[in-house]
Amino acid sequence: MLVRNATLADGRVRDVRIEGERIDAVGSGLDAVGEVIDARERLLLPGAIDVHVHFREPGAPHKETWRTGSRSAAAGGVTTVVDQPNTDPPTTTGAAYDQKELCARHSLVDYGINGGVTPDWDPETLFDRPIFALGEVFLADSTGEMGIDGDLFEDAVHRAAEAGVPVTVHAEDATLFDEGARDAAGQGTGKEANADAWSAYRDADAEIAAVERAVELGADAGARLHIAHTSTPEAVDIVADAPETVTCEVTPHHCLLSRDDLDDLGTFGRMNPPLRSEARREALYERVVGGRVDVIATDHAPHTRAEKEATLLEAPSGVPGVETMVPLLLAETLDGPLTVERVRDLTAATPAATFDLERKGRIEAGMDADLALYDLDRPRDIEGRRLHSKCGWTPFEGRPGVFPAWTLVRGERVYDGAMDTFDVDDGENVRG
Ligand SMILES: NC(=O)N[C@@H](CC(=O)O)C(=O)O
Numbered sequence: 356m357l358v359r360n361a362t363l364a365d366g367r368v369r370d371v372r373i374e375g376e377r378i379d380a381v382g383s384g385l386d387a388v389g390e391v392i393d394a395r396e397r398l399l400l401p402g403a404i405d406v407h408v409h410f411r412e413p414g415a416p417h418k419e420t421w422r423t424g425s426r427s428a429a430a431g432g433v434t435t436v437v438d439q440p441n442t443d444p445p446t447t448t449g450a451a452y453d454q455k456e457l458c459a460r461h462s463l464v465d466y467g468i469n470g471g472v473t474p475d476w477d478p479e480t481l482f483d484r485p486i487f488a489l490g491e492v493f494l495a496d497s498t499g500e501m502g503i504d505g506d507l508f509e510d511a512v513h514r515a516a517e518a519g520v521p522v523t524v525h526a527e528d529a530t531l532f533d534e535g536a537r538d539a540a541g542q543g544t545g546k547e548a549n550a551d552a553w554s555a556y557r558d559a560d561a562e563i564a565a566v567e568r569a570v571e572l573g574a575d576a577g578a579r580l581h582i583a584h585t586s587t588p589e590a591v592d593i594v595a596d597a598p599e600t601v602t603c604e605v606t607p608h609h610c611l612l613s614r615d616d617l618d619d620l621g622t623f624g625r626m627n628p629p630l631r632s633e634a635r636r637e638a639l640y641e642r643v644v645g646g647r648v649d650v651i652a653t654d655h656a657p658h659t660r661a662e663k664e665a666t667l668l669e670a671p672s673g674v675p676g677v678e679t680m681v682p683l684l685l686a687e688t689l690d691g692p693l694t695v696e697r698v699r700d701l702t703a704a705t706p707a708a709t710f711d712l713e714r715k716g717r718i719e720a721g722m723d724a725d726l727a728l729y730d731l732d733r734p735r736d737i738e739g740r741r742l743h744s745k746c747g748w749t750p751f752e753g754r755p756g757v758f759p760a761w762t763l764v765r766g767e768r769v770y771d772g773a774m775d776t777f778d779v780d781d782g783e784n785v786r787g
């Protein structure tokens with residue numbers, strides 16, 4: 356297949372030839388082999404790598420399955436996902452890893468599977484499997500109630516360092532949560548709830564302190580550390596000023612939404628870590644644009660509308676996001692300070708480099724043909740009902756997004772945007 360005259364993120368116009376699963380050549384005036392796709396005036400990006408999703412299988416297929424989650428990924432230009440361990444059973448033993456791997460075989464996109472830590476985890480059998488990373492390791496309870504104490508965290512970080520496996524951390528210090536602030540939640544449900552109480556309860560200082568502590572501990576253990584869903588500029592700065600063995604990710608929702616949006620979102624905006632003040636959101640986004648943040652990842656955490664239509668204390672935490680990440684960021688390049696090159700780096704090149712995915716994240720000869728084509732002149736309003744996650748809603752309703760015309764995973768067209776159709780489900784485990 357030949358993709359002809361595509362505009363790359365840096366503005367160069369090139370042909371990209373695909374042979375089987377790989378990119379065979381990138382150049383000008385390349386000879387065609389097989390199908391030729393005219394990509395003139397279209398943007399070709401490396402498929403995005405979302406290192407933080409919750410696809411809910413095994414255990415909660417009513418929220419999401421590997422099939423629906425990976426369709427949502429493909430329809431948003433994401434070609435590799437990394438699933439987190441707070442499923443049922445939690446992915447804390449070799450046997451649980453094997454069970455999840457069977458579910459993941461229904462994925463349309465390539466994937467990694469993380470291993471988790473609980474008091475009854477089995478590091479021996481878990482590290483025996485090709486886990487993508489240890490994590491997210493929960494330093495406070497979130498969906499799945501997998502929060503652990505400092506001693507177990509320290510032990511886990513040492514074991515991961517020994518095994519040469521990176522550690523992804525959900526860094527909030529539960530001892531610093533403001534229980535009194537949570538009491539202001541009230542009895543309103545769904546959009547009628549006082550959702551700001553969640554932000555007051557899981558205060559920014561709880562994240563900042565936990566990140567500081569985790570970074571120290573990681574350095575002592577000689578571990579590779581990745582801080583998940585960093586939601587404060589202070590925490591980003593701690594990571595950016597630490598040695599290169601520590602990286603961080605930021606979610607689209609912490610960049611684009613703040614406590615000011617909670618009146619509209621209600622319990623649909625409850626997530627961990629919570630939305631922050633508008634001032635913190637702005638400072639966080641500045642760091643994304645300016646290069647202090649390594650990776651954008653979604654923390655795609657689908658829950659049904661019915662589950663979210665509860666009181667603030669009863670609604671589960673988390674928002675979907677895998678399908679809207681690249682579309683939102685590309686729309687942001689149209690009139691904001693974000694550049695297309697930065698979007699490429701945040702969503703593809705840097706996650707690949709950070710987690711040693713040698714054949715992914717770049718459009719070069721020899722790399723996997725994981726690609727997505729976009730028309731920057733055609734943003735459209737994001738609508739929850741048109742997205743492909745099982746949950747059927749989005750916190751970004753009505754915002755502009757640039758969605759892909761098609762998405763390829765290792766040379767196979769898994770998503771066709773014009774027809775809104777999907778094909779094949781032979782995603783591979785990237786740690787195989
Ligand atoms: N972010 C969330 O609020 N929820 C996540 C878990 C997590 O990442 O903490 C979920 O699995 O629902």
Ligand SMILES: [Zn+2]
Pocket residue numbers: 491497525583584627628
């Ligand atoms: Zn988390």
Ligand SMILES: [Zn+2]
Pocket residue numbers: 407408409439491654656
């Ligand atoms: Zn998560």
